[in-house]
Amino acid sequence: MVRPVLKPLSVEEYLETEAQSPFKREYVGGQVYATAGASQQHSLISLNIAVALRRMAEGRPCRVHMAEMKLLIGSPKTSDFEKAFYYPDVMAVCGKPAPHDYYETEPCILVEVLSPSTRGVDLREKVLAYQSIPSLQTYLIVDSETMTVRHFWRDTEGRWQQQDLTGSAEVPLPCLEGTLGFTDIYRGTFA
Numbered sequence: 545m546v547r548p549v550l551k552p553l554s555v556e557e558y559l560e561t562e563a564q565s566p567f568k569r570e571y572v573g574g575q576v577y578a579t580a581g582a583s584q585q586h587s588l589i590s591l592n593i594a595v596a597l598r599r600m601a602e603g604r605p606c607r608v609h610m611a612e613m614k615l616l617i618g619s620p621k622t623s624d625f626e627k628a629f630y631y632p633d634v635m636a637v638c639g640k641p642a643p644h645d646y647y648e649t650e651p652c653i654l655v656e657v658l659s660p661s662t663r664g665v666d667l668r669e670k671v672l673a674y675q676s677i678p679s680l681q682t683y684l685i686v687d688s689e690t691m692t693v694r695h696f697w698r699d700t701e702g703r704w705q706q707q708d709l710t711g712s713a714e715v716p717l718p719c720l721e722g723t724l725g726f727t728d729i730y731r732g733t734f735a
Contacts, residue, residue, distance in 0.1 A: 550575060555624045559646065562614075562629075571629040572669075579631060580661040582611075585688045588733050589657050590633045593686070596728040597636050597653065600720040606638035607648075614647035615654070617673050628673055633657045633686075638719050650679035652719035657686045671696065675704050681719050691730055 552574025553561070561576075562569060569576040582590070590610060598608045611631050618627030629647060634655035637648050654674050656666040666685055674683050675696070685694040693709045697716070709715065714723040 552625060555627055555629075558629065563646070568611075568631055570631060571627070573628070574625045580659065582657075583659060583688065585733055586633075586657050586659050588731075589686055589688055589729060590655070592729055592731050592733075593634045593655050593657075593684075593724065596724055597634060597717070597720065600717065600722040601636060601638075604638060604720070606636055606652075606720065607642065609635045609637075609648065615651060616644075616647045616649050617677060630670065630673070636717075636720060651677065652679055653682045653684070653717055654680060655684045655686060657688050659688060667694075682715075682717055684715065684724075686729060688733075691726060691734060693726070693729065 553571070553576060554574070555571070558569075558571045558576060562571075568579045570579055571577075594608055594610045601608050609632075611633050613631070613635060614629045615632055615635060616627065616629055632651070632654045634653075635648060635651045636653035637651050640650055643649050656662070656670060658666055671683070671685075674680055681698050683696040685696075687693070691710060693713070693715060695707045695709055695715055697705055699705050709726075712726050714725050716723050
């Protein structure tokens, strides 16, 4: 059977059709991909993190978003086919005003909560894409099935470091001048 070749969309076409779409779609290199729904555990963990970050952001020129706000990766100089739009589970942006009503471009913290359908993309594709963002200081990949967090951070020389955390760890969040504890992340999720 011959499969049809899908016509790539421009960024403008994606944004226009996304505004009318009945479901969320991410955009990578001109192609769109539907996003899966979240489990109860995934939703609770995302909300716990967003609430904790929002408390830290109070009184600062920062915005905290959950999974409904898009993130644009790519500069105005890159072609549409080198750009991507993702819906991070949680995102914190500090300092600059929002560039657009429907997406952000300069986060300092990104969080993805793993689910079986997104695990591969979150652990491979998004790590590379997110680490290309100059403003990003912290990327957390939070496991929804075990109390484990993969913590990526940019060191003082601008190099990315990685550490897997378990138990009762505290994750430093320099752009919000605070820490995120496992009790905050997993509150109400594991018996």
